[in-house]
Amino acid sequence: MLLLTGPSGAGKSSFARAGLIGHLGAYRLQRRRAEGALYVGELVRTWRHLAVRPAELGDYPAGELLARLGAVLGVSDGFASIVRDLAALPFAGADDIVPVALAERFRATVQRPLAGVGPAPALFLLLDQLEDLLGSDRTQATRQLLALLRVLADCPERNIWVVVAIADQWRATLGSAGLAAALEDVPRFALPPPRESELREIIEVPARRAGLVFERRPDGKSLDQEILDDLNRLSLYAEAPLPLLQVALAQLEDHKDGNRLTLAAYRDMGGVAGAIRSHARAALAEWQTQERQPVLDRLLFHLVQPDPQQRIT
Numbered sequence: 001m002l003l004l005t006g007p008s009g010a011g012k013s014s015f016a017r018a019g020l021i022g023h024l025g026a027y028r029l030q031r032r033r034a035e036g037a038l039y040v041g042e043l044v045r046t047w048r049h050l051a052v053r054p055a056e057l058g059d060y061p062a063g064e065l066l067a068r069l070g071a072v073l074g075v076s077d078g079f080a081s082i083v084r085d086l087a088a089l090p091f092a093g094a095d096d097i098v099p100v101a102l103a104e105r106f107r108a109t110v111q112r113p114l115a116g117v118g119p120a121p122a123l124f125l126l127l128d129q130l131e132d133l134l135g136s137d138r139t140q141a142t143r144q145l146l147a148l149l150r151v152l153a154d155c156p157e158r159n160i161w162v163v164v165a166i167a168d169q170w171r172a173t174l175g176s177a178g179l180a181a182a183l184e185d186v187p188r189f190a191l192p193p194p195r196e197s198e199l200r201e202i203i204e205v206p207a208r209r210a211g212l213v214f215e216r217r218p219d220g221k222s223l224d225q226e227i228l229d230d231l232n233r234l235s236l237y238a239e240a241p242l243p244l245l246q247v248a249l250a251q252l253e254d255h256k257d258g259n260r261l262t263l264a265a266y267r268d269m270g271g272v273a274g275a276i277r278s279h280a281r282a283a284l285a286e287w288q289t290q291e292r293q294p295v296l297d298r299l300l301f302h303l304v305q306p307d308p309q310q311r312i313t
């Protein structure tokens with residue numbers, strides 16, 4: 001099991017989904033089997049993966065996760081009894097865990113269909129943005145979900161990888177919410193915000209692969225450099241700018257001239273900041289009707305909340 005941390009917008013989701021899941025076929029699982037006096041690492045040949053956000057898992061996250069896991073493994077209701085037994089557990093205390101007998105039954109229920117998906121199989125589970133649960137004060141549901149993931153990660157076959165991603169500003173609340181024990185001794189990988197050279201690659205490489213080119217000014221300065229300069233100016237307001245960059249580049253591509261990404265289109269957008277403004281206005285416009293306005297007001301109220309450092313998120 002791995003705890004993936006980093007500032008909001010540093011690229012944790014992209015790192016886990018495109019970087020880890022996208023390259024599963026290249027990984028050698030740290031699974032060992034005895035051969036005489038030696039221990040030999042086995043190569044995984046068949047991967048199954050599941051990536052979810054807690055916000056997608058409804059009122060009973062652990063149960064919905066099991067339902068989705070069953071779909072991945074081809075067993076539609078194979079976890080029904082596990083779901084019932086798990087739901088009966090209170091998880092009221094910080095030290096509550098899944099009982100040994102239930103844990104062993106759960107692992108066996110997962111390993112049976114996993115063994116049938118192909119030769120040398122393994123499973124990769126990503127719980128992305130754990131803060132979805134922390135921000136909604138659902139401590140009991142979070143304890144239950146994390147305990148379930150620990151059961152999978154601790155299986156003796158060592159063929160299940162679990163990654164839990166959380167933003168730095170929410171990681172400090174694990175202890176105050178009584179959740180630190182659930183992730184005790186879990187190795188942590190801290191993903192830093194991308195450096196300027198990495199941001200340049202994020203801008204240039206996908207465009208190059210798509211056959212797009214950035215226009216240059218008469219003085220030789222290219223549009224991609226202008227975008228980087230904008231991001232540097234915005235760094236005072238955004239600790240990690242990847243979500244802002246994503247919106248701006250998507251709008252820029254929508255206004256390309258043939259295969260050219262032009263300075264005129266970028267300036268008409270208002271740069272990165274202008275792209276965010278227009279994106280927000282378009283999203284709000286869809287909801288500003290007489291029927292939807294009350295729902296929108298309540299939604300915005302719940303979306304805007306202070307993080308543990310009292311910054312508005």
